[in-house]
Amino acid sequence: MYRILLVEKSNVVSDLLENLFEDQLLIKSFSDIDEALKSIEDINPELVILTDEMDENELLNFCQTLRQRYSLVLPVLMIVNFYSSINTEQFKNSGVNFIVKPFSREEFKEKVEYFLFQEKLTKVNVSSIEESENELINKFRPYIKQEVQTEIYSIFKQLLEGMEQNRVKERVVNQ
Structure with a gap:
């Protein structure tokens, strides 16, 4: 179960997800960004799904905190209205993907499936990666200042x- x-403030997206995926998903819904974090x-x-019902600055801070504290690889999908005033470029810099309303049920399902079942769609074969994070760091060590090594180690990990x-x-x- 994913x-x-x-x-989100309303239950529209959670209801849609439940209808599209039935018992395949465990959905934890929050109307408060701080509680979600x-x-x-x-x-x-x-997968993290956000709606543009929240304040733009709060959403942006959530995304930036998510990336800094928790994960660089966790997919984040934001649902925005076609006429939304949200500055999508700021969110793209935090690795956020978008789907624009109005969208069809099939389009939404495909987008969610893409992120949940991404390993089937990726071209990188994980089993072909044979080096550990220490070996990667050792390869790059001569080119990296000591202050940066710890951060890069964390990213590789x-x-x-x-x-x-x-x-x-x-x-x-x-x-």
Whole structure:
């Protein structure tokens, strides 16, 4: 069962997800951004979905905090209205993907499936990566200042953890 963290004021998106995916998803919905951020470690979602019903600055801070504290690889999908005044460029810099309303049920389902079942669509074969994060750091060590090494180590570790999660998902899907 895939876990989705959903931030919305109404239940429209959660109802749509439940109708489209029936018992395939565990949806944790929050109307308060701070509560969603506090709960992210407990939920450990495979996808975060946001709606533009919230304040733009709060949403942007949520996305930036999510990337800084928790994960660089966790997919974030924002649902925006066609006439929304949200500055999408700021969100793209935080790795946020978008779907614009109005959209069809099929289009929404395909977008969510893309992020949940991404390991099937990716061209990178995780099993072909043989180097550990320490080996990667050692290759780049002569070119990196000491202050940056710790940060890059953390990034490589998150990337490898994400790829390992994808490998586990692939095994589960193939069984």
